Amino acid sequence: DTGVSQDPRHKITKRGQNVTFRCDPISEHNRLYWYRQTLGQGPEFLTYFQNEAQLEKSRLLSDRFSAERPKGSFSTLEIQRTEQGDSAMYLCASSPIRGQFFGPGTRLTVL
Amino acid sequence: DQQVKQNSPSLSVQEGRISILNCDYTNSMFDYFLWYKKYPAEGPTFLISISSIKDKNEDGRFTVFLNKSAKHLSLHIVPSQPGDSAVYFCAASVVAYKYIFGTGTRLKVLA
Numbered sequence: 001d002t003g004v005s006q007d008p009r010h011k012i013t014k015r016g017q018n019v020t021f022r023c024d025p026i027s028e029h030n031r032l033y034w035y036r037q038t039l040g041q042g043p044e045f046l047t048y049f050q051n052e053a054q055l056e057k058s059r060l061l062s063d064r065f066s067a068e069r070p071k072g073s074f075s076t077l078e079i080q081r082t083e084q085g086d087s088a089m090y091l092c093a094s095s096p097i098r099g100q101f102f103g104p105g106t107r108l109t110v111l
Numbered sequence: 112d113q114q115v116k117q118n119s120p121s122l123s124v125q126e127g128r129i130s131i132l133n134c135d136y137t138n139s140m141f142d143y144f145l146w147y148k149k150y151p152a153e154g155p156t157f158l159i160s161i162s163s164i165k166d167k168n169e170d171g172r173f174t175v176f177l178n179k180s181a182k183h184l185s186l187h188i189v190p191s192q193p194g195d196s197a198v199y200f201c202a203a204s205v206v207a208y209k210y211i212f213g214t215g216t217r218l219k220v221l222a
Contacts, residue, residue: 004154006154033208035212040215041214041215042115042200042213042214042215043155043200043202043210043212044212045209045210048208048209050208056208056209091154091155093154095208098160098204099157099160100157101157102147102154102155102156103154104152105153105154107152
């Protein structure tokens, strides 16, 4: 286990479809984060888990977004009824206490 | 409300010279700062961090300086190498899990 992995790396979907992304953090890290990044911007915080508990959720996350981390290991981010504005890079990161280590991201394109 | 600002969208430096990337913040409660490097189609890679109790942290060619009174931090890369060409993000946090990112500075190191 050399780092944070994300799957898929790229996803193209039609508007209105549901998509799910997976993140596998570094195994000894109990903290997991999801970010969204659009062109010309830095990563924007979406949500945070400590073990299996989702401790904070950004206002950026509408009701169409849901994230889970059922066993405190991998996490999934689901977007329902995708919209074109959801097109972005979705980044996952994990950390022991402070600092964050990012995965390669999932690039979502909504047509 | 952009709490973390990187006012220079791009910077070009000759190989072997010093690269200085700047970051300003507005929230005096931020107590931990990080720098990341990002290549296209990859997630951000952690470079170096600094706690607010310090004013300097060094790791090889990378040094981060923190000026709390000016709410300013900078990343120095000496000597710059062509492989350093990437987008650099600074990030700040007031709690251990929530990081606010700047918009990034694209560094180009010219051979």
